[in-house]
Amino acid sequence: MQAARTARTTSSRAVCLKHASSAHHPNSAARPHHRHAATTSSHTARNICSVVAKTRPAVSGLKCQAVAEGASGEKTTAGKAGVRHVIVTGCSSGLGLRAAADLSRKPNHHVIMACRDFSKAERVAKEMNMPAGSYTVMHLDLGSLTSVREFVDSYRSKGLPVDALVCNAAVYLPTNPEPSFTADGFESSVGINHLGHFLLCHLMRDDIAKSKDPRIIIVGSVTGNTNTLAGQVPPLADLGDLRGLSNGLSDYSNVMIDGGEYDGAKAYKDSKVCNMLTMREMHKRWHDQYGITFGSLYPGCVAETNLFREKRAWFRWLFPRFQKYVTKGYVSQQEAGERLAQVVSSPEAKKSGVYWSWNGEAKSFGEGSAGGSGGALFENEPSDEVTDDAKAEKLWAESLRLTGLA
Numbered sequence: 001m002q003a004a005r006t007a008r009t010t011s012s013r014a015v016c017l018k019h020a021s022s023a024h025h026p027n028s029a030a031r032p033h034h035r036h037a038a039t040t041s042s043h044t045a046r047n048i049c050s051v052v053a054k055t056r057p058a059v060s061g062l063k064c065q066a067v068a069e070g071a072s073g074e075k076t077t078a079g080k081a082g083v084r085h086v087i088v089t090g091c092s093s094g095l096g097l098r099a100a101a102d103l104s105r106k107p108n109h110h111v112i113m114a115c116r117d118f119s120k121a122e123r124v125a126k127e128m129n130m131p132a133g134s135y136t137v138m139h140l141d142l143g144s145l146t147s148v149r150e151f152v153d154s155y156r157s158k159g160l161p162v163d164a165l166v167c168n169a170a171v172y173l174p175t176n177p178e179p180s181f182t183a184d185g186f187e188s189s190v191g192i193n194h195l196g197h198f199l200l201c202h203l204m205r206d207d208i209a210k211s212k213d214p215r216i217i218i219v220g221s222v223t224g225n226t227n228t229l230a231g232q233v234p235p236l237a238d239l240g241d242l243r244g245l246s247n248g249l250s251d252y253s254n255v256m257i258d259g260g261e262y263d264g265a266k267a268y269k270d271s272k273v274c275n276m277l278t279m280r281e282m283h284k285r286w287h288d289q290y291g292i293t294f295g296s297l298y299p300g301c302v303a304e305t306n307l308f309r310e311k312r313a314w315f316r317w318l319f320p321r322f323q324k325y326v327t328k329g330y331v332s333q334q335e336a337g338e339r340l341a342q343v344v345s346s347p348e349a350k351k352s353g354v355y356w357s358w359n360g361e362a363k364s365f366g367e368g369s370a371g372g373s374g375g376a377l378f379e380n381e382p383s384d385e386v387t388d389d390a391k392a393e394k395l396w397a398e399s400l401r402l403t404g405l406a
Contacts, residue, residue: 075133077110078160085162086344087112087204089140089197090169092121095219095299097128098337099166103344104134112160114140114151142169142196143182145403152203163211164344165204167197167218167275174265179255186249186402189264190257193271198278199403209290217343218279220296220355224272225383237269239391245398276355276382277392278399283353295349297356298380299339300331348377355382
């Protein structure tokens with residue numbers, strides 16, 4: 001049974017490169033069945049690092065520098081006074097890429113593209129015609145807590161300020177019949193979408209707080225809010241009593257947050273509930289003390305993003321057309337990126353603790369509905385579960401433990 005489980009873990013379609021050995025996780029002793037997969041992935045990551053090291057200067061104390069000054073290091077705006085530095089995770093495609101591109105074209109902005117696929121991020125930034133020197137590409141694999149810590153160390157070693165952090169990266173694995181796991185042994189959707197970002201926010205908090213306009217934005221989802229039409233499509237998001245999370249999300253009997261059987265679509269929706277609960281809890285605990293503005297958002301239905309790359313071909317053809325002509329909830333990747341960029345830097349999104357949406361032309365269902373092209377920014381109403389303070393506190397405590405912060 002043990003060998004079979006290890007084989008399944010190794011062969012699962014992992015979306016994020018597993019960068020570090022499970023031995024680095026504080027509870028690694030409880031996860032022997034993932035050690036082989038994590039070790040294999042660490043070897044792959046070291047090979048990538050060695051290739052990068054041949055073309056990038058090394059930083060003392062780090063395994064891999066993996067930094068590129070976008071298009072022109074000589075003309076870079078990084079580190080210059082008066083420039084707003086924004087870290088965006090998962091910005092080599094989709095919503096994150098469009099937001100990064102929009103921010104890079106704003107006056108006095110510099111974008112740090114924190115991505116797992118370093119070379120792809122460099123390539124697509126140039127394809128999007130992001131201005132020379134307006135961005136820096138850095139390696140970050142949210143599927144490895146060690147990689148998150150190394151990213152923070154590498155960022156600080158560059159001496160750059162940080163004014164805003166955008167937690168955008170996500171994996172969606174609805175067709176996976178069995179779960180895949182991160183390098184630290186967590187189910188991938190929750191490990192990457194929630195726990196990786198949870199640790200990143202904690203480690204970067206003090207750096208961000210030094211900004212004149214500090215913000216942490218965590219991308220939410222309408223599918224995680226059951227007070228919306230999209231949120232009523234089965235399987236529904238439901239964290240239950242968090243028994244699976246309490247047990248570590250580390251084996252097939254505890255792979256889902258609520259302790260239920262694995263469902264890739266539900267795992268994604270549950271991770272989005274975690275994202276929105278975390279934003280609200282950070283606002284409650286940190287806003288007054290550190291002055292950071294916390295926000296989440298639903299930018300509309302970005303129906304043509306790579307987030308749906310795991311879906312079948314017929315779905316990828318039909319879904320955008322259904323959203324565009326039936327629900328009217330469709331939003332282009334470009335417009336969604338502009339909306340995310342708006343929440344990152346605009347004065348109208350300065351209020352903290354808010355779940356933002358746009359009252360476009362989408363047909364409404366419940367008070368939490370929003371989306372569609374056009375419309376103005378407004379404060380949306382999340383679901384009862386997303387506003388459950390007791391659940392948010394328990395999620396916070398368990399996430400601290402699992403990420404080694406407690």
